[in-house]
Amino acid sequence: MSSINTVQSLNTEKTFVSPEYIRNRFSKTMSDMYKNEVPLYGELLDLVQEINNNVISESKEIKEQLERTGEITRLNMERHGAIRLGKPYELFTMRRLFKVMGMFPLGYYDLASAGVPVHSTAFRAIENTALNQAPFRIFTSLLRLDLIDDDKLRTNIETILENRQIFTIKALELIDKSEKENGLNKEDADTFVKEALETFRWHETATVDHEMYEALVGQHRLIADVVAFKGPHINHLTPRTLDIDKVQSSMEARNITPKDIIEGPPTRKCPILLRQTSFKALTEKVTFKGKTGTEKTGEHKARFGEIEQRGVALTKKGQDLYNELLDKTRKTIGGSPNAENALKYNQLLKENFKKFPDTYQELQSEELAYFHYFTTDKIKNLSKDKTHTKSDVNQLLKDGYLTTEPMVYEDFLPVSAAGIFASNLGTDDAEREYEETSNQLLFEKHLGESVFKLTTWYENTQNKTIEKCLAQINA
Template identity: 50%
Template sequence: MIAQPFVSPDDIRASFCTALSNMYKEEVPLYGDLVELVNDVNKEIKKIKPDLWEIGDRLNVERHGAIRLGTLEELKIISRLFKQMGMFPIGYYDLTKLGIPIHSTAFRPKNNNSLEKNPFRIFTSLLRIDLIKKKNFKLFKEINEILLKRNFFFNNPIILKLIEKSENQGGLILEDSIELINFSLEIFKWHEKSLISKKKYDELKKFHPLLADIVGFKGPHINHLTPRTLDIDSVQRLMSERGIPPKKVIEGPPIRECPILLRQTSFQALTEPIIFSGDCEGETSQGSHRARFGEIESRGAALTREGHALYQSLMKKAGSFTPTDNNLIWQSKLSKIFQPFPDNWEDIRKANLAYFKYTLTSSYEKGTIQSEYSLDQLIKQGKVKYIPIVYEDFLPASAAGIFQSNLGEHSEETIKEEDLNAREEMELSLGHKIQDYFELYEEIQNDSLREIQRLTGCRV
C-alpha cells in the first residue's frame, strides 16, 4: 500500500478558515452581509486603482478571528492545535494597561509563502485571573472552580488524539485533517447554554463583561471574524445604508495616501438569547448575552520600531475619543496631528519608518554587475523597486477600543495593572518565547536586500 502524503499545514489552515467563516455566517447572518459589502467595495477599488500595492490573491480569503480563554492549560492545548494549521504565537499584547483584564497573542503564519496562501490569524486572549484575586478573592475562587471543571478538549477527545498523532508522525493525511477541522469547529461554535446561573452571570458581568463571556460558557466561541477591505472609510459609510449598525469611529491611524499599520471598525455586538443553569439540578432560566460582532480591517505597511514609536507618540497627542466626536470629525483631527508622519513611500523609506521588500524590475539586465552603484541609485534608475510589507499584526489600543464598544457598561473600578511576569507565564504555557513581529518584518526586508546584492553586487 502506498503511504498517503501529509496535508500541508497551510492547506489545513485555509480549509479551516473557510469552514469557520461559513459557520459564522450561519450563526451571525449580519456577518455574511458585512462580507458581501466588503467584497463590493474591494471590487470598486480594484477598478479605480488596479496597481494598488496591497492588492493580491489573498485579499478575498483574508480573515482574522478572536477567541478568549480562561486558563493557561486551555492556551497550551489551543497552541498545539493551531500549530497543526501552521499558526504560531506572534506578538504580545497587554490589554490590562487599557483597563481590560486580559493579555493576548496572535496565532498566525510566519513566512511569506504561508501568508500568501492564507493569512488567517486568531487573536487569542487569556483571562488575567490573578487580577480578580487581588480585588475579590471570593469571586476569584468561584471563577477558578468553574474554569477547572470545564474542558472543551476532553469533550472532543478526537481532537487531542489527532493533535498527538500529527505531533508523533509529523503531519496528517487528508482524512485526518478533515476530521481535525470538523471537530475543531465544535470548539469555536456558539453554545446558547451557559455553565452558570443568571445570578452568577450578573455578578461576573458587573465586575467586568469579559468575565461573563469567558467564564459563563463551555468553550471559546469565536466572538468576531474580520474581512479585510481596501477602503474602510467607504465601508464605514455604507454599513448604515445596508442595515449594519457601525461603531462610531474607525480605530487606528487616520486615512492616508500611504496606509500604515491597521485600521478597524465593527458592527455592534448582537444581543442573543441564552439559557442559564439554575441553582438546583435541572433548573434553567432565560436571559441574553452580548459578545459576538462583525469587524472590518484595513491593513497598511508594517512600521519599524522608529516608525511605531512615532505613531504611538502622535496617537498619544490625539487623546481619547470623546462622545461628541463623529468619525469625520475624529479622522480630521487625527489627520492634522499626523502631519509629522511622512505620507509618501520614498520619504517613509528614507526615514526608516516602515519595512519594504525589494525586487528587480524588468529593466534590469540579468547578470549585469552593478557594484559601482548603491541601492538608492538602482532605485532611481528604475532597476530596483520596493513595496511596503503588509502589517500582519494588531494594535492593543485598537483592540481595546473594539472590545469596549461592544462590552456595555460595568460598575466595578477599571483594572489597570502591568505585570512583567504575566508574559513569562504565558510563554511557559506555550513552551517557547512569543516571537517579536518586528524581527519577522526585518528578516523579510533583509532577505530581499541580500538577494538584490547577490544578483547585482550593488552596495546595500
C-alpha cells in the same frame, strides 16, 4: 507549496496534506459556521467584496501593488478571528492545535494597560508564501486571573474553569497524532477540522447560574464572556477591505449599524498599520444554569462583525511616532474616543498625523516602514565591476535599479482591540486601570514557548527580499 506533502516515516511512505490545506479548510468552515450563526456577517462579507472589487477596478496602482506582493489572490478569503481563553491549559493546547494548521504565536499584546484584563498573542503563518496561500489569523487572549480583585470571585472562577474541557477527545487525539507523525493525511485532516471547530462554536446555555453571571459582569463584561460558557466561541471573523471609509459609510444602507469611530490611524494616501471598524455586538438569548425547571433566560453580548484595512508595517521608529501621535490625540480629548467626541477626535487625529510622512518614498528613506524590494529591468545595464552590498541599496533604489512595494502589516494593535471590545460590549471598562500590566514571561510559560518578536519578523522578511535582489544584481 503543494497541498499534498509526501514524507518518509519509519520507512513507510505516508501522504500528508499541507498545513495550508488544513488552514484553508478550517477558515472556510469556520466562516460558514459563523455566517449561519450571525447572518449579518454574511451581509458584511458581500459589502466588503463589492468595495474591494470596485477599488481594484478603479485603481491600477493598488492592483499592481497587490499583484507584486502576492496579496491579490488572498484578499477576499482573508480572515482574522478572535478568541478568549480562561486557563493556561487552554492556551497551551490551543498552541498545539494551531500548529497542526501551520500557525505560530507572533507578538505579545498587553491589553490590561488598555483596561481589558487579558494578555494575548496572534497565531498565523510565518512565511510569506504560506500567508498568501492561507491568510488566516486568530488573535488569542488569556484571562488574567491575577487582575481580579475579588478573592472569593477569583476562587470561584478558577473552579468553574477547572471543570470545563473545551477540546473534543478526537481533536486531542489528532493533535497527538500530528505531533508524533509530523502531519495528517487528508481523512484525518478533514476530521480534525470538524472536531477543532467544536471548540469555537456558540453555545446558548451558560455553565453558570444568573447570579454568578452578574457577578462576573460586575468585574468586567469580558470576564463573563470568557468564564460563563462551555468554550471560547469565536466572537468575530474579520474580512480585509481596501477602503474602510467606504465600508463605514455604506453599512447603514444595508441595515448594519457601525461603531462610531474607526480605530487606528486616520485616512491617508499611504495606509499604515491597521484600521478597524465593526457592527455592534448582538444581544443574544442565553439560558443560565439552575435546577431542572428553574433555569433562567437572560441576555449576553459578545459576538460582532469587524472589518479591517491593512497598511504598511512600521519599524520601531515608525511605531514610536504612531504611538506618540495617537497618545497626544487621546490625551487632548481626555481618554478613549466615543460617540459624543467622535467628530472632534477625528479632526484632531487628522491634524496630529500631518507630522507622519504620507508618501512611500519618505516612509522608506526615513526608515519608518518596511518594504519588499524588487529589481528592475535596468539591472542588465549595471556595471559588474563591483560586488553590491546592503549598504548600496538606497543608491540602487535612487538610480532605478531597485523598486519597492509596502510590506503589509500582518498583526494587531492592542489599543484598537480594546476600543473594539469596549464599544461592542457596551461598557466603559476600557477606562479601567490595572496596577499590574505586562507579564510576557508568565504568558509564554503558559503558552509553552516564546512568541516571535514582531520587529524581528518584519526585518527578516524585508532582508530576504533585499538579499534576493543583491543575488540577482551580483550574478
